[in-house]
Amino acid sequence: MNDHNHAHGSGTTITCSECALRSVCFQLTRASGQADLLERLICRSGPHPAGTVIAGDDGVPTLGVVRSGVVVAEHPGRGQVRTISAYLPGELFGFEALGEGPPPRYIATEPVFLCRLPIEPTVEAGEAVACEVIQLAGKMFAHQRQQLQALRNGDAASRVARWLLDVSRRWAHTGRSPHRFPLPVTRQRWAAMIGLAPGTLSRILGRLEELEIARFHRHQVDLLDAEALAAMAGMTTAH
Secondary structure, three states: OOOOOOOOOOEOOOOOOOOOOHHHHHHHHHHOOOOOOHHHHHHEEEEEOOOOEOOOOOOOOEEEEEEOOEEEEEEEEOEEEEEEEEEEEOOOOHHHHOOOOOEEEEEOOOOOEEEEEEEEEHHHHOHHHHHHHHHHHHHHHHHHHHHHHHHHOOHHHHHHHHHHHHHHHHHOOOOOOOEEEEOOHHHHHHHHHHHOOEEEEEEEEEEEEEHHOOOOOOEEEEOOOOOHHHHHOOOOOOO
């Protein structure tokens, strides 16, 4: 299940201050009288090779943050697997498994380093930590649902433009340039995430290059005209 068409080795590693779990770690440090509790609950792991199933196969809920690399969430569909989201360094994954229905599978699309927090053992750390985890997961879940709805509405060109602007903004949060960044998923996954056929996506990307709005060098994007892309997305500004 390796993503050989994807940009391997994004080269971005986040620090604790940029991590989505930083508030949970703060509560763990603050609430516990045990110096080793943080180390026992927050598990660092990796590298997980491309194609590795990070979570989801064992049914055990786990929250995790990508420290380096990219993780995608997949749901089995009717005869096919559907990519529902991608997670960049610093972003939290695993909250989809808290809802009803079968949990998604989380897969590394390039070598990945993680911090993981098993949900059930957080009760050991006290109510403050458990509440922080629940609130964080709730916010992330609501944000993702709103984001996916926005990315799957409108005509094909506006969906592509919104997705590119969203990825540009998210890479910028990791310290990368918002004008030059790697694609976190293959074009096939990208098309599935925004509800387009791969051929339709390819035609729109070709049009963006013709208009000199963006260039696509293998798996890297050069965003040449963010304002024009924002106009295509139906936004007044790029961010």
